[in-house]
Amino acid sequence: ERGFTRARVDGQFVAIDDEIVLERRKNHSIDVLVDRLIVKSGIERRLTDSLELALKLADDVVVINTLGGGDRLFSRKMACPTCGISIPEMTPRAFSFNSPHGACAECQGLGAVYDIDPARIVPDESLSLAQGAVRPWAVGDSGLVGEMLAGLERTFGIDPTVPFGKLPKKQRDIVLHGAPTRRTSRTSTARKDRTPREPFGVDFEGVIPNLRRRFSEGAWPEQEALEPFRALQTCASCGGHRLKPESRAVRVKGRRLSDYVGVPLSDLQPVLETLELSEREHLIAGRVMKEVRERVRFLNDVGVGYLTLGRGAATLSGGEGQRIRLATQIGST
Ligand SMILES: [Zn+2]
Numbered sequence: 001e002r003g004f005t006r007a008r009v010d011g012q013f014v015a016i017d018d019e020i021v022l023e024r025r026k027n028h029s030i031d032v033l034v035d036r037l038i039v040k041s042g043i044e045r046r047l048t049d050s051l052e053l054a055l056k057l058a059d060d061v062v063v064i065n066t067l068g069g070g071d072r073l074f075s076r077k078m079a080c081p082t083c084g085i086s087i088p089e090m091t092p093r094a095f096s097f098n099s100p101h102g103a104c105a106e107c108q109g110l111g112a113v114y115d116i117d118p119a120r121i122v123p124d125e126s127l128s129l130a131q132g133a134v135r136p137w138a139v140g141d142s143g144l145v146g147e148m149l150a151g152l153e154r155t156f157g158i159d160p161t162v163p164f165g166k167l168p169k170k171q172r173d174i175v176l177h178g179a180p181t182r183r184t185s186r187t188s189t190a191r192k193d194r195t196p197r198e199p200f201g202v203d204f205e206g207v208i209p210n211l212r213r214r215f216s217e218g219a220w221p222e223q224e225a226l227e228p229f230r231a232l233q234t235c236a237s238c239g240g241h242r243l244k245p246e247s248r249a250v251r252v253k254g255r256r257l258s259d260y261v262g263v264p265l266s267d268l269q270p271v272l273e274t275l276e277l278s279e280r281e282h283l284i285a286g287r288v289m290k291e292v293r294e295r296v297r298f299l300n301d302v303g304v305g306y307l308t309l310g311r312g313a314a315t316l317s318g319g320e321g322q323r324i325r326l327a328t329q330i331g332s333t
């Protein structure tokens, strides 16, 4: 209908007019042949039109087959044609943790989240489990806690009389984060849906997941009671780097943005000065690099080389803030 005459079905070129018989139970790869060209000067216009047409037909993906070169798959979206991962267009706001386009979704760009703090669960590692090392258990129902400790000893060999800090890491992890089978099967719906049969054994939930769940499900009084066990923790999703994964994946000359903003300005300056741009890169980033270099140089010159670019504005002294405001006026006129 659209004027195409040939297709490629499972690698074989066929005329579209022919009757094409497909086996029903098989997956087939079907391409529409949009154009065939001999590469020589003068075809630019037609090549562009054909590519545009193919990209439009196939949702921004096109296969270019060359004699001897075989198939090459191209995508106009910033997507990997092999695994399908795609990233949005890279704009300045994608690198700002103050913008929803750049911020880590887990911590909203704060780099930290309020969560159950292991150090508050076991404030004194010299105590054994039986002596009340796990703070929330020490204030809980002693009969129930006794049952739990017996179950953990029976199932995982966790000795309740050994100081918590002396237990093998594996056992401490079980107490804090839950039984290994439970942790690995968290995504398996089959297991999640059934009622745990041994809450003090192979189905042990772990102190932290338990408190986390009770906090998120609990009413205000329960949340209030759990508050002492919570603290600001480095965001596990972004590792404190505050940006979403797509932005964190971007490298400039092999370094992440956080590598640039995380070092003192005095160390950053030589890195920036020696950064060499190719002709193409210079067209893209030359002006920006010039401004960045000038400002960093200025800040070093006025004596705040010990600061990092990632330093929160609220933590600066009056004098530091003043010098930074001056730096922002350089080169931006
Ligand atoms: Zn890929």
Ligand SMILES: [Zn+2]
Pocket: 104, 105, 106, 107, 108, 109, 110, 111, 112, 235, 236, 237, 238, 239, 240, 241, 242, 243
């Ligand atoms: Zn985060």
